[in-house]
Amino acid sequence: MWVFTLLLVAATAASVSCQDMWWKSAVVYQIYPRSFMDSNGDGIGDLNGIKMKLPYLKELGVDAIWLSPIYQSPMKDFGYDITNYTAIADEYGTMDDFDALMAEAKRLGVRIVLDYVPNHTSPESTWFKLSQNRTGKYTDYYVWADGKNNDSTTPPSNWISVFRNSAWQYDDTRKQFYLHQFVIGQPDLNYRSSYLREEMKEVLRFWLSKGVSGFRVDAVNMMYEVVNADGTYPDEPLSGNTNDTASYDYLNHLYTKDQNDTYTVVYDWRDVLEEFGKDESKIMMTEAYTDIDLMMRYYGNGVRNGSMPFNFIFLGELSGTSTARNMTTVIDKWIDKMPANTVANWVNGNHDNSRMATRHGVNRVDAMNMLALILPGVTITYQGEELGMTDGNISWADTVDPQACNTLDPVNYWKSSRDPARTPFHWDATKNAGFSNGSSTWLPVASNYQTVNVAVEKAAARSHYKFYKDVVALKHTAAVTSGSLGKTALSDNVLVVTRVPSSASEKTVVGIMNLGSSSETVDLSKVAGVPQTLKVVASGVACTLNNDDTVQRNSVTLPPYCAMTFQNAAATIVAPFLLLIFTSLIQLWRQ
Numbered sequence: 220m221w222v223f224t225l226l227l228v229a230a231t232a233a234s235v236s237c238q239d240m241w242w243k244s245a246v247v248y249q250i251y252p253r254s255f256m257d258s259n260g261d262g263i264g265d266l267n268g269i270k271m272k273l274p275y276l277k278e279l280g281v282d283a284i285w286l287s288p289i290y291q292s293p294m295k296d297f298g299y300d301i302t303n304y305t306a307i308a309d310e311y312g313t314m315d316d317f318d319a320l321m322a323e324a325k326r327l328g329v330r331i332v333l334d335y336v337p338n339h340t341s342p343e344s345t346w347f348k349l350s351q352n353r354t355g356k357y358t359d360y361y362v363w364a365d366g367k368n369n370d371s372t373t374p375p376s377n378w379i380s381v382f383r384n385s386a387w388q389y390d391d392t393r394k395q396f397y398l399h400q401f402v403i404g405q406p407d408l409n410y411r412s413s414y415l416r417e418e419m420k421e422v423l424r425f426w427l428s429k430g431v432s433g434f435r436v437d438a439v440n441m442m443y444e445v446v447n448a449d450g451t452y453p454d455e456p457l458s459g460n461t462n463d464t465a466s467y468d469y470l471n472h473l474y475t476k477d478q479n480d481t482y483t484v485v486y487d488w489r490d491v492l493e494e495f496g497k498d499e500s501k502i503m504m505t506e507a508y509t510d511i512d513l514m515m516r517y518y519g520n521g522v523r524n525g526s527m528p529f530n531f532i533f534l535g536e537l538s539g540t541s542t543a544r545n546m547t548t549v550i551d552k553w554i555d556k557m558p559a560n561t562v563a564n565w566v567n568g569n570h571d572n573s574r575m576a577t578r579h580g581v582n583r584v585d586a587m588n589m590l591a592l593i594l595p596g597v598t599i600t601y602q603g604e605e606l607g608m609t610d611g612n613i614s615w616a617d618t619v620d621p622q623a624c625n626t627l628d629p630v631n632y633w634k635s636s637r638d639p640a641r642t643p644f645h646w647d648a649t650k651n652a653g654f655s656n657g658s659s660t661w662l663p664v665a666s667n668y669q670t671v672n673v674a675v676e677k678a679a680a681r682s683h684y685k686f687y688k689d690v691v692a693l694k695h696t697a698a699v700t701s702g703s704l705g706k707t708a709l710s711d712n713v714l715v716v717t718r719v720p721s722s723a724s725e726k727t728v729v730g731i732m733n734l735g736s737s738s739e740t741v742d743l744s745k746v747a748g749v750p751q752t753l754k755v756v757a758s759g760v761a762c763t764l765n766n767d768d769t770v771q772r773n774s775v776t777l778p779p780y781c782a783m784t785f786q787n788a789a790a791t792i793v794a795p796f797l798l799l800i801f802t803s804l805i806q807l808w809r810q
């Protein structure tokens with residue numbers, strides 16, 4: 220009996236330290252602040268707007284919100300061009316507003332993760348001005364170089380910006396070129412300067428001291444560029460993919476991304492996060508669109524810990540025509556590569572890509588949301604995915620994204636525009652979708668806001684919102700947090716995902732989806748780990764069963780496009796029973 224009691228105590232202690240690592244199984248919800256909620260009627264979302272809507276996020280069940288940049292910026296790239304990393308953009312509010320948002324989020328138990336943009340600042344930054352002047356340590360804060368043959372009209376190398384044309388801009392003050400891998404208004408910082416590296420760590424400490432739970436790191440693999448021994452920069456070879464000489468795709472980027480020094484800097488940042496990790500494990504997520512093997516190195520090198528690299532596999536490798544087998548292949552691809560004891564993550568969308576509901580089709584919204592939520596690790600949801608929001612239609616006249624404007628092409632601009640995925644959030648069917656009470660909004664509201672919005676979806680018997688919320692509620696069950704993972708394609712259209720907990724007293728979670736346009740009846744007794752009697756805990760918009768209905772595993776019928784989640788039907792009496800024994804034992808012992 221003593222052994223039994225001790226075991227129970229040990230189990231309790233272990234689960235407490237697991238809680239600490241809150242992001243091991245968590246939902247991180249990306250907010251694009253400009254488009255979430257406008258509190259003062261200027262047509263631009265802001266911090267007070269986010270604060271007003273925290274109860275919505277709490278009710279939805281998200282663990283943390285990641286805010287796209289909220290810092291002082293001339294908004295040439297909508298906040299990814301930062302003037303001052305420790306000041307709030309005027310249009311988003313003040314530092315007092317941030318502190319109030321932080322306090323309210325803490326009160327509600329919603330964590331805040333901030334965007335960290337280390338590759339570049341705005342040229343309006345004081346650092347840049349001091350660097351132009353070659354003032355002290357700031358002299359080498361940016362990547363400066365003479366033109367070829369010291370000519371002010373010939374750039375130092377042939378490098379091309381992600382947003383088209385030369386990546387070098389001549390600066391008349393310093394009489395040198397500066398590098399900008401993104402827009403001209405985003406000069407690259409120079410990570411070969413130790414002063415700069417220290418300065419950037421101070422930025423992390425500033426926000427950690429305010430209580431944030433971690434960072435999402437922007438464009439991390441662009442931090443370092445190769446420099447020759449004589450200080451010149453090597454030309455990149457042509458890719459052969461396109462004849463458009465202004466396109467980023469024209470070159471093979473051997474020297475401007477994925478350099479080895481990058482990983483060291485990321486591991487150094489992890490150490491800074493550890494300084495603040497006593498009460499809460501801090502999260503770091505890095506954005507790098509690159510080869511999967513290079514991505515895995517962000518997790519750590521076996522000696523030092525790093526950060527969780529964003530998994531863009533759902534974005535890049537699945538589409539509306541993917542089969543159930545395609546999905547299992549793609550899931551394995553990530554899981555098989557992950558180093559031991561690291562955390563997986565699943566990204567369904569962000570502000571740079573066409574919305575999930577548009578890429579996969581509205582019919583697959585429930586399936587894709589369910590998949591990202593019940594697989595192990597962190598689910599990253601871009602605002603509006605829980606509603607099935609689709610891309611808005613933005614005319615050339617209304618286009619503001621520099622990536623589209625730089626094409627100067629009023630016909631084909633939409634192919635490179637990120638505006639359609641950034642339209643204001645749909646709260647209700649009133650003016651401006653309830654996003655703003657102003658006369659206009661910074662981007663037009665998508666035209667389907669009267670049918671796709673929070674108010675309508677909360678009131679409906681079935682909706683993407685309700686389904687999403689019901690699945691999120693399982694995120695912290697033992698099955699989803701740490702259960703074993705099974706995935707079986709029963710046909711081209713039917714995928715079954717099982718999460719079986721190690722303890723028989725915990726419930727198994729089973730997710731099932733029909734990707735096709737005809738009804739399917741499947742026998743789940745063929746799938747390992749599926750309980751005999753299943754109770755519906757989440758039922759998508761295309762399904763007919765309701766929550767709490769039960770079905771036998773040997774015959775489950777799925778209407779077209781239906782996604783459902785089940786748990787074991789039989790109430791488990793084991794856990795409460797054990798608890799009863801345990802408390803009785805303690806009482807006995809005390810007497």
Ligand SMILES: *[C@@H]1O[C@H](CO)[C@@H](O)[C@H](O)[C@H]1NC(C)=O
Pocket residue numbers: 257258259260655656657
């Ligand atoms: C509506 O607009 C007024 C100013 O025009 C502003 O003071 C108020 O906070 C706004 N309310 C909401 C909910 O947007």
Ligand SMILES: *[C@@H]1O[C@H](CO)[C@@H](O)[C@H](O)[C@H]1NC(C)=O
Pocket residue numbers: 302303304305306345346
């Ligand atoms: C950033 O803004 C803060 C608050 O206004 C100010 O104290 C600080 O000096 C600024 N830093 C830079 C580099 O401009």
Ligand SMILES: *[C@@H]1O[C@H](CO)[C@@H](O)[C@H](O)[C@H]1NC(C)=O
Pocket residue numbers: 348349352354
């Ligand atoms: C840079 O130098 C110019 C000319 O000496 C001066 O006008 C300007 O104030 C200086 N800027 C900074 C940030 O020191």
Ligand SMILES: *[C@@H]1O[C@H](CO)[C@@H](O)[C@H](O)[C@H]1NC(C)=O
Pocket residue numbers: 365369394
């Ligand atoms: C390049 O030209 C500038 C003047 O434009 C001059 O100050 C500098 O010394 C020259 N650099 C080299 C390496 O010749």
Ligand SMILES: *[C@@H]1O[C@H](CO)[C@@H](O)[C@H](O)[C@H]1NC(C)=O
Pocket residue numbers: 459460461462
């Ligand atoms: C580039 O132009 C050449 C010559 O016109 C053509 O043969 C080739 O197919 C083009 N390449 C691409 C990727 O369009």
Ligand SMILES: *[C@@H]1O[C@H](CO)[C@@H](O)[C@H](O)[C@H]1NC(C)=O
Pocket residue numbers: 479
């Ligand atoms: C980068 O690091 C990898 C792994 O340690 C190594 O194999 C490779 O040679 C390095 N590349 C360079 C250019 O140093």
Ligand SMILES: *[C@@H]1O[C@H](CO)[C@@H](O)[C@H](O)[C@H]1NC(C)=O
Pocket residue numbers: 522523524560
């Ligand atoms: C890396 O992280 C793991 C898991 O959190 C931890 O056990 C380990 O001690 C860390 N290693 C280092 C070198 O910090």
Ligand SMILES: *[C@@H]1O[C@H](CO)[C@@H](O)[C@H](O)[C@H]1NC(C)=O
Pocket residue numbers: 536537541542544545548
């Ligand atoms: C999806 O499956 C089809 C048929 O097996 C295959 O041809 C295709 O390459 C797969 N696509 C992906 C992304 O795995």
Ligand SMILES: *[C@@H]1O[C@H](CO)[C@@H](O)[C@H](O)[C@H]1NC(C)=O
Pocket residue numbers: 609610611612665666667
């Ligand atoms: C955008 O336009 C397309 C084609 O006209 C249409 O199918 C789609 O529903 C529109 N999207 C929205 C959000 O209005």
Ligand SMILES: CC(=O)N[C@H]1CO[C@H](CO)[C@@H](O)[C@@H]1O
Pocket residue numbers: 296299300336401437438506569570571
């Ligand atoms: C997903 C994401 O945050 N993408 C950003 C990557 O970095 C560039 C430059 O900072 C931004 O334009 C993107 O929005």
Ligand SMILES: [Ca+2]
Pocket residue numbers: 257258259260261262263264265310
């Ligand atoms: Ca506003």
Ligand SMILES: [Ca+2]
Pocket residue numbers: 338400407408441442443444
């Ligand atoms: Ca860089």
